[in-house]
Amino acid sequence: MNRQQSHTQDIFPSVVGHHEIKEHLQAALVHDTISHAYLFEGMEGIGKRTLARQFAKALLCTQPLEGHRPCGKCVSCQTIASGNHPDVIYLNAGEKASISVETIREGLVQDMSVMPYRSRFKVYIVEEAHRLTVQAQNAMLKTIEEPPEYGVILLLATNIQNFLPTILSRCVRLRFVPLPYGTIGQALTERYGVSEEKAALCAAFSQGALGRAMELAASEEFGALRQELSRFLIELPTKKESDVLQFEDFFEQHKDQQEQIFGLLLLWFRDLLVWKEMGDERWILNRDMQSAIVDSSAIYSRGELMTILSVIGDIQDKLKRNGNYSLAVDWLLLNMVRRTMH
Ligand SMILES: [Zn+2]
Known part of the structure; x- marks a missing residue:
């Protein structure tokens, strides 16, 4: 530059x-x-x-x-x-x-x-x-x-x-190569008046495409989806196995947004791991949910977080190759249950 x-x-x-x-x-x-x-x-x-x-x-x-x-x-x-x-x-x-x-x-x-x-x-x-x-x-x-x-x-x-x-x-x-997330976040705040918290999140989601980040920043649907998913994730450690599996319905309803859902899940668990490893809030991407990230991070072990992250990564790969969405969701939920029920 x-x-x-x-x-x-x-x-x-x-x-x-x-x-x-x-x-x-x-x-x-x-x-x-x-x-x-x-x-x-x-x-x-x-x-x-x-x-x-x-x-x-x-x-x-x-x-x-x-x-x-x-x-x-x-x-x-x-x-x-x-x-x-x-x-x-x-x-x-x-x-x-x-x-x-x-x-x-x-x-x-x-x-x-x-x-x-x-x-x-x-x-x-x-x-x-x-x-x-x-x-x-x-x-x-x-x-x-x-x-x-x-x-x-x-x-x-x-x-x-x-x-x-x-x-x-x-x-x-x-x-055209993907732009660095920092460049995208900066463009969102400086050119389009997006708050820094939101800009960091949308940039992390953009895969390096500014147009995508702008779309997300403007999308009410994305905001609502994220809120609902976060509520589930915050409550997850206190839920019973049957409650977790009932969350299948949520995934079914938002099947069209599967890419965003799994992206959000990845960011969430990434933040938990990052907090656990570094304890530095500057690295948290879900900045507006910082206290929930800190609390949830304490519940999982490092190994459990690594396993969940790798399951989410595998699912993203499978879905890209037109894998079965419902099966993928069940697999993920079961993994979450196994990790959190003791
Ligand atoms: Zn001219």
Whole structure:
């Protein structure tokens, strides 16, 4: 981060992190070596779309600042910000599971044969490009190989498994790596006014994607889920085996949020272990529940906490591979019972 600040101002200050990618794009702007096709690769919520929009601004800005920074004030920048610029075209799957050959033929291939309305470039932002069908990719192949001078295609994808090698070889590939949790927490508090306690928790949950952290910070559902789960966890050591098993219902009701539930469980028991090992509240992520963490931590032995954490980790792996959710829940609850009933 300091490296970026040392030699020039951040070209896209509204995008948190991703300095190497920004530098690459800035160099292309400064040296006028813009490629006709870029592939932005990275997980959901990591900032691909935000950066694509900023790059489009930089390409089309009529009054760029030093270092090709978009001014943010000209008509071009403002219409891009509101999503209404005629030379910035968004393509996506819409309601469908994949991006069809028709969408690409009409929206990209034919459209690109028409000159830009009022700019030097025409920018095509293909969202969730990993959903392009093989036919759609084949349809854009010729355009990507011999684009008009003004055509710039930005493919945004979470992974590249479905791309044809012929498409990949024509794109400049830019990989978005997860942001450090500290950077995310800081962005949440400084830019979006989220409390520090909440920011730390949402950052820990984001897997390094700021968009995800922001979604969680704004989600009432997530807050409610966490409250309910915490109540159960706080009372867990005092419950009878039959009470614990009855908690199956809660897991069933929130089956759609299984990823969040197991993530929260992992954080909870992680905090118990961290407190036990270090006794330092700065390392607790559930900061607003600090006293409950301290109390619960005393009830378990280090070994018991390690076992529960490894069971939760195993379950997360299994669920990622489409394992049976109900079985996983039962397994976890039984483990918790075994650990806590003496
Ligand atoms: Zn501008």
